[in-house]
Amino acid sequence: xxxxxxxxxxxxxxxxxxxxxxxxxxxxxxxxxxxxxxxxxxxxxxxxxxxxxxxxxxxxxxxxxxxxxxxxxxxxxxxxxxxxxxxxxxxxxxxxxxxxxxxxxxxxxxxxxxxxxxxxxxxxx
Amino acid sequence: xxxxxxxxxxxxxxxxxxxxxxxxxxxxxxxxxxxxxxxxxxxxxxxxxxxxxxxxxxxxxxxxxxxxxxxxxxxxxxxxxxxxxxxxxxxxxxxxxxxxxxxxxxxxxxxxxxxxxxxxxxxxxxxxxxxxxxxxxxxxxxxxxxxxxxxxxxxxxxxxxxxxxxxxxxxxxxxxxxxxxxxxx
Ligand SMILES: Nc1ncnc2c1ncn2[C@@H]1O[C@H](COP(=O)(O)OP(=O)(O)OP(=O)(O)O)[C@@H](O)[C@H]1O
Ligand SMILES: [Mg+2]
Numbered sequence: 001x002x003x004x005x006x007x008x009x010x011x012x013x014x015x016x017x018x019x020x021x022x023x024x025x026x027x028x029x030x031x032x033x034x035x036x037x038x039x040x041x042x043x044x045x046x047x048x049x050x051x052x053x054x055x056x057x058x059x060x061x062x063x064x065x066x067x068x069x070x071x072x073x074x075x076x077x078x079x080x081x082x083x084x085x086x087x088x089x090x091x092x093x094x095x096x097x098x099x100x101x102x103x104x105x106x107x108x109x110x111x112x113x114x115x116x117x118x119x120x121x122x123x124x125x
Numbered sequence: 126x127x128x129x130x131x132x133x134x135x136x137x138x139x140x141x142x143x144x145x146x147x148x149x150x151x152x153x154x155x156x157x158x159x160x161x162x163x164x165x166x167x168x169x170x171x172x173x174x175x176x177x178x179x180x181x182x183x184x185x186x187x188x189x190x191x192x193x194x195x196x197x198x199x200x201x202x203x204x205x206x207x208x209x210x211x212x213x214x215x216x217x218x219x220x221x222x223x224x225x226x227x228x229x230x231x232x233x234x235x236x237x238x239x240x241x242x243x244x245x246x247x248x249x250x251x252x253x254x255x256x257x258x259x260x261x262x263x264x265x266x267x268x269x270x271x272x273x274x275x276x277x278x279x280x281x282x283x284x285x286x287x288x289x290x291x292x293x294x295x296x297x298x299x300x301x302x303x304x305x306x307x308x309x310x
Contacts, residue, residue: 011283014292040126044247044250054291066254069142
């Protein structure tokens with residue numbers, strides 16, 4: 001049974017970790033479009049997968065996952081943008097939970113853009 | 126949308142965009158298969174003219190795209206099952222007590238009703254995205270009630286640890302899952 005006491009334990013455990021986070025604008029931001037089109041196209045499981053993968057790869061200190069409204073390219077939803085400091089923004093389109101896991105492992109962690117999921121690759125087709 | 130819970134996620138984003146500090150999501154199910162969804166926020170609200178037009182698919186105040194789809198989707202979904210839809214709103218300009226209430230009633234036994242789907246994911250996504258809002262989620266069924274009060278949880282977490290932390294969200298997911306599984310009589 002989940003108890004509120006457990007939540008207090010999480011608090012104690014997290015306190016120190018949170019204080020160590022980068023908050024200097026040097027973190028990587030992963031942004032998920034959660035407008036009506038995004039949600040209808042499957043953004044909810046994509047977001048959950050991203051949050052889960054970032055945590056699994058232990059990237060939480062330097063990576064945040066945030067939500068935004070309609071990005072304006074509805075036909076490509078679900079859309080995920082990756083903004084790394086000092087680099088060009090990368091836009092991933094027609095995302096799924098599986099693709100999201102790969103993006104975190106290969107791009108966010110590994111440093112190599114998953115070109116085949118980007119909007120550039122999608123437009124070229 | 127394929128699940129009512131996705132529609133609810135979308136409608137809740139309207140309340141977020143309206144800068145609400147408190148958002149209550151209530152689901153009320155009765156023995157006869159009727160489900161009432163009601164979302165109440167204390168955001169900036171809408172004037173009478175806007176309220177009149179928002180359930181029309183060719184109206185939106187957003188500039189990126191001409192048509193708003195969220196409320197029309199919800200309305201269509203409800204009315205298709207023989208249910209109903211309504212909005213009440215008071216704009217911030219009119220002072221005290223401003224905000225919006227959207228209510229949609231569904232006959233879940235109707236052939237055109239979409240399933241409620243994964244409400245736990247919807248609540249978790251909302252909390253992850255907007256951890257500082259005072260969300261109140263209540264799902265009341267003939268078999269009992271599921272409830273989550275963000276302000277209560279935040280009072281345990283204190284200032285330093287956000288409700289949006291993955292570990293906290295995972296705990297919330299389990300907390301809700303447990304409440305749902307204990308509903309089955
Ligand atoms: N809770 C609310 N508080 C204040 N204004 C609201 C609220 N809900 C809806 N509105 C207004 O009604 C409009 C229509 O909402 P609707 O969800 O149908 O479309 P949208 O949000 O504009 O676009 P989208 O298709 O991405 O949802 C919004 O743009 C907003 O101006
Ligand atoms: Mg909307």
